[in-house]
Amino acid sequence: MLAAAVLGTASTALAVGPAQATGESTLTADPLATWQTDGIVWSLAYAKGIVYVGGTFEHIRPPGAAPGSGELARKNFAAFDAKTGQPLPCAPAFSGGSGTVRALKPSPDGSLLYIGGSFGKAGPVGRSNTAALNTADCTIGAEWQPTVSSTVRAIDVTDDAVYIGGGFDTVQGQTRERIAALRPNGALLPFKATVRGSSIPNDPTPGVNAITVAPKLNKVIIGGRFTSVNGSLFGVHALAGLDATTGRVVNSFSGWIPQRSAVKTLVNDGTNFYLGAEGTGGGVFDGRIAGRLSDGSQIWKDTCLGATQAVLPYKGVLYSGSHAHDCGSTPGGFPDIGNRQHFLAQSISDKTILPWFPDTNDGIGEQIGPRALTMADGVLWAGGEFTTVNDAPQQGLTRFAAAPDTGAPQVPLLSGASTARGKITLKWKASWDRDNGVLTYKIYRDGAYLTSLTKDSRYWNRPDMSFTDTVEPGAEHRYSLEVTDGTNVSGRNGPVYVTARN
């Protein structure tokens, strides 16, 4: 049995999934047909078979529809069936204030969706920058209606507490500077951490941008661009670990986030936490960090430039949304070639950038592409400011699944010459694929399969390749080339005709 299995592995082609050649397999880079928004998506969440979308928009429209056509009214909030991607009738409007939804987070049991932003009304009822939605019937929860003095930009939820962060000074009339904890019934908890300052003038997002809670460790990690927590003058910048009951600083993460860099997103998987940062000014830390929840130690930090807005760990891979344009010092990364890569996948174990390169454009707003990610039944949903995905029109939302891989690599140009008696040398430049690193090049002579070569390549690194054939001197032969990622085969290129030297 064992011998048979080993033989089978050795003698047949492995079913190589996207990116598998480098260790971890990724999702495909082929977007699923997805509804679109007519504005910016700031937040995504998944609960009980439904994907919730929050942002600054007025309508949604079908996949493939041009702006203004086939629209349904959805004011800053929309819900979609996670399996079919179709819109659901659940559509409370979020209006008043600045009229924007910035944070969505389900309760651990999925029965409630907590919503934060800048608004005065949630559907038919008045709410103060935060609301809860009953996911079973799409009604606005009656219990959760705290008064929050300004924008809520981050939420995380445990079984018995809801942590909110943002730019506010008071919650329920009590002083709570940028972070607060409440019971699910809206009662303010004694948890208190005073978050102050910013390392840039006129900070558009002062206070807390991101929260992730580890209830088993009784720890809350908060991120922003703040310069002090609980009066700390030194050592705390933009990131802090807090006791989840008292708000006391338990991890100061000294030196992790430099001046003029902000933490924009935080998430944890129960063991590690992951963050994305946005620097202001050239060369200021924009990348991702993986850390251990238990002791607050750093696992790795990448120094890609191009601010990171969203991170999501899934099956050993950290997916992120950014506009990375220089990852030259990160394993698997690219130098600054004047390109902005808006999605990345990295090995959680060693930060290597994996061959997964779906891409968006910069789009509208601040023009930085994706801003939010969520995983729904194995499908990655991404939202943001973009108006194209993989160079095709698509606004605000897109989705990627594990299969099928449908994108074939382009076939490179083939040339051939005879440089010695009976020898014909074929040359071409390696192709690239959005979700596979190692590609197979199949050579055909006179229409019949001759041989295959494999090569690892990326869009910024396409090595020269060659193959020398041995034939009858003086004979003319016809050669062609095709490329496969293991699933999809390119159109065959060539033919080129070459006569071997005598």
Ligand SMILES: [Ca+2]
């Ligand atoms: Ca592929």
